[in-house]
Amino acid sequence: MEKYSFSELLAYQVSNTKIANSENELSIILDIKNNQNFPTNRRMSSAWLKAIKSTHQRNSSYIQHANQSAIRLREEGNNFYSSKSGSKFDNMINAAQRYTEAIFAAIGNTEALALAYANRAMALQELEYYQQAYDDCVCALETNHYPVKLLHKIKMRQAFCAYYLKDSEKLKKHLEELEKITLNENFSQRVKELQRGLKNLDEETKIKTEETINTVLQLKESTEVKTDTKVATRGRYMIAKNAIKSGEVIFSERISSFVxxxxxxxxxxxxxxLIIPxxxxxxxxxxxxxxxxxxxxxKNxxxxxxxxxxCRLFEQIGISHLALRVVLEDFPAILPIVSYETDIYKLWQTLITSDGSLYTKTYVNYIQTLQMVTHMQKMSLPNKLWFALVADLLVVYLKDYTNFFAITNKTKLKQCDWESIVSALIFRHIGQFIVNAHTCSSISPTNYDVSSTTNRFGILLVPHIWTKPFHLQRGMLHSFSETKEVSAANLPYLSICNxxxxxTLRPKFSGRNFYALADSSIEKGAEIFNSYTVTxxxxxxxxxxxxxxxxxxxxxxxxxxxxxxxxxxxxKYHVYKCRNPTCGxxxxxxxxQDVSAALHWWQxxxxxxxxxxxxxxxxxxxxMKFTELLENTNNAQTRLELFRIYDIVDSFLVDFHTLKMEMGNDLMKMLIKSYNAGVKYNTFELNKLVSILNFCQRATIDRWGLQSLEYVTKMSVLWDFIAVGAYQSTQLELKTMLKALDVVSDEYKQVFLNYYNDYLQNK
Ligand SMILES: [Zn+2]
Ligand SMILES: [Zn+2]
Ligand SMILES: [Zn+2]
Ligand SMILES: [Zn+2]
Structure with missing residues (x-):
């Protein structure tokens, strides 16, 4: 079986299965099960899953080797941790980065893993990531391989973090644990300090009735988004109940599932x-x-x-993973309500046609998903069969490798019927997500000038960028000058929009919250439109x-x-002025033939x-010359040549020409890097720089608007130039730019605002 790829397996199963066409997912699933080749196909699915799982089994020498490299990486981290040269903050970042690598390298619950976590906790505490440091201590202890003789150290660390997090309950607990351990003079002294700290904390809590103990990032999780009443839905479209101003939130929705x-x-x-993973x-x-x-x-x-x-199953199944996840997240909640049902067909009808009266409000989310538009009826029969068989493969996976179906034990329906229902649900969601899955875009760390490990462990662990948690060094905001698609999400309410x-709306994603912002002012009764593609x-x-x-x-x-x-x-972004002097x-x-290619003639x-x-x-x-020269902007002669080319281009690329804007953006990114590398610009260069920055700002706003990720990523470079004093901005301009941050997720907004407060507001 190993030689079969996922698509070969599916293609084979499609070829030997005959079904009647239907628009009912359950009918198709049951039809597949009645096929004479079904037992063979099921065996093939099981064997295929077993095969991909076995390729990811690790033998003992592999594990030993992995844990040795975890130990080596931790030692590298220790060297950074105790280094006396260079900036302490960066040494700690480097240490935490190596410890993280050690954590990822270790296999199984070993001392290597326990110590990697414990040491990262040590570095994170120094970096003032107290919640993360506390969590790492818990992870270290969880392995059951943390050396007993070091127990007092980790308990002390937990106590300290609890103190900084103002969590008196945890602090009390850890102090009690420490009292049971025999400590040397130094540690006893520290315990006494913390006991005094606990007393102060208790006093504080008496004064303040409610104390926020979590970091900014974790607060977000508890924020509940309520659907706004500004809109009403009529059939399959959405209209504004009242007039809505440009930039206002039209509605918001919690992302029920995403991958x-x-x-x-x-x-x-x-x-x-922005996390320590x-x-x-x-x-x-x-x-x-x-x-x-x-x-x-x-965990659920x-x-x-x-x-x-x-076994890397989900990499192979594309959008079907989101379909599976919706079932895993939402299906268990509806189970108690339909547990009395004995007829599989009736149950299915209840699930997909319910007007909601059957359910209490708690489960309203899944009803919305179940009733989302699907393109099943427009799919060809072989395509339907393909996706139905993918759903069946996922059910085989759940049966063979999880105890998922145990949740159906106390219901009236037999497990094999539940398998069909789950299969049909996954199949239904696949049909829906082919047209209704939403892509979440975010600002993304630029991996232009940082090592590849950034991608794996996150930008918080990249040295020479930060001064303290979520505060960047001056001139480093351009580390966030790109955007990226980060997840596929289920947003049934947004899906109602045509x-x-x-x-009419601009999407804003922030963690698990989605906000539809008004692109311009919307009149009462106007339909709310989303764009399913490029505008x-x-x-x-x-x-x-x-x-x-x-x-x-x-x-x-x-x-x-x-x-x-x-x-x-x-x-209008592609107008060219002929360079032939007699034409012009x-x-x-x-x-x-290919108009798009003709427009992008420079490629x-x-x-x-x-x-x-x-x-x-x-x-x-x-x-070509321009692109080449961009590699070497530290050189004054090169910069002169770059500005010269840009001037010439200006004479034949008209107005906000796409290429002129792209060249300007690329040049600015390189010039801020050169500036950070110590290059000083003369007045001529500064003037050029300001005019190109101005042009790029105007061009970006003209095309994407101020409240867009495209603008914010360009703004990051501009803010760097303001921060280093190369560009002057009026208070009004700054205020306008702050408004652009409304489209940015909370975590990135915090970084931008910190940067603004640290370097811009007094400029
Ligand atoms: Zn999280
Ligand atoms: Zn796992
Ligand atoms: Zn159109
Ligand atoms: Zn011409």
Whole structure:
């Protein structure tokens, strides 16, 4: 079986299964089960899962080797920890980074793992990440391999962290534990100090009735988002109940389920990205959490997914993973309500057609999901069969490797019927998510100039960027000058919105919360539109329509697509002025079969650009030159040449030309790096710099608006120049820019605001 890939397995099963066409997911699942080849297919699925699992089994010499490297990495961390040279903060970051590597390297519950956690706790305490340090102590003790002779040390650390977190209950507990251990003079002294601290804490709590003990990042998890009453839904679309001002929140929704994009390191529970990762060791550190609290809260899901992660099952099934996760998260909650049902068909009807009267309000989330639009009926029969068999494979996985179906023990229906129901539910959600899964985008750390380990352990553990937790060094905000798709999410309420190429709403994702912000002012009664693809300012109508047709099966007839000149708003970013002195006409190069390629003529594979009036081929050699020179902006001569090219380009790339903006952005990113490397700019250069920055700001706002991640990422570079004194900004400009942060997630907003307070507000 090993030689079968996932798609080969599925293709084979599709080929030997015959079913009647139906729009009912359960009918298809039951039909599959009645096939004569079904037992063979089931055996194949089991064997395939067994095969992928066995390839991830570790032999003892592998484990030994891994734990040895964990020990070595911890020792490297210790060297940084005790280093006397360089900045203490960066030494601690480096130490914490190595300890994290050690944590990820260790396999099984060993002393190597216990000490890696304990040592990271030590570094994190120095860095003032107290909650994270406290959690690491718990992780170290959890291994049951933490050396008994060092117990007083870790208890002391927990007590200290509890004190800084103002958690008097925990502090009391750890002090009691310490009293039972014989301590030397030094430690006894510290215990006494902490006892005094406890007394003070108790006094404080008497004064303040409510004390926040969690960090900013963890607060977010408890924030409950309530659906706003500004909108009403009618059938399958959404209208504004009242007039809504530009930038206001139209509605908000809690993301009921999400799965991180492959390789994207975010907390599986709260979606946070700026974290010190705590991995799950049972699945080879495939997933991470920001805290033990999140690990606890995610257990109801991960207990069933851990093995799947271990054998890399979810990497292969795409959006079906989100379908599985919704079932794991939401299905158990509805079980008690339908446990009396004895007829599988009736049960299915109850689930998918309920008007909600059957359920109490608590489960309203899953009803919304179950009733979301699906494109089942538009799928070809082989496609339906394919996804139904994927759902069946996932049920085989749940049966063979988890005790998921134990939750159905106390119900009237037989387990094999529940298997069919779960299969049908996963299948239904796949059909829904093909059209209704939402991609969450976020600001993302730039991996331009940081080592590749950044990607794995997160930017908090990158040295030479931070001054203290969530406070960047001056000139380092451009570390956040990119955006990335980080997860796929289920948002049933947002899914009610129809598509328009010029959407009414702007999405904002913050942890597990989604906010729809008004793109412009909305009149009472106006329909609220989302965009399922790239907007009209950033794409050609035909390309957009082809995509919408292929994925969503409709012809877009939105106001933007129906305009007599539908591509005008996009093509204005591609106007070129012929460089032939006897011609000099302005044109948009759309003269090729592939219009998009013609517009992006500067990319080598697209073959240049010719004037549509005089046919003269335009010189594009300068672009290669510019790209080359960007590598060496520390050199004054190079910079002069770069500015010269930029000036020339300005004469034939008209207005907010896409390329002129991209070149400007790239140049600015390199110039702030050079500045940080110690290069000083003369007045001529500073003037150039300011004018290019101004141009890029205006161009970005014209195209994406002020409240957009695109703008904020460009703003990060501008703020660096303001912080280092190379660019002057008025109070009004600063205030406007702060407004842009409304689209940014809480955790990144905090970093930007800290930066603003540290370096900008008094400029
Ligand atoms: Zn979390
Ligand atoms: Zn796991
Ligand atoms: Zn359209
Ligand atoms: Zn010409």
């Amino acid at each position: 991180p994009v492959d390789g994207c390191q975010i907390c599986q529970q709260c979606g946070a990205m 705590i991995p799950c060791h049972d699945c080879d550190c495939s997933i991470i959490y920001c805290s033990l609290k999140c690990r606890r809260n995610h 899901v991960h207990q069933y997914e851990c093995t799947g992660y271990l 598509h328009a190429c010029g959407p 009209y300012k950033n794409s050609l109508r035909n390309n957009r329509r082809a995509y919408l047709k292929e994925i969503y099966h409709f012809n877009c007839t939105c106001t933007y697509c129906q305009k007599p000149d539908p591509d005008k708003s996009y093509l 006409e302005k044109f948009v190069p759309t003269d090729k 080598v594979e697209n073959g240049g650009v010719s004037c549509t009036f005089c046919s003269e081929e335009q010189n594009v050699e300068w672009f």
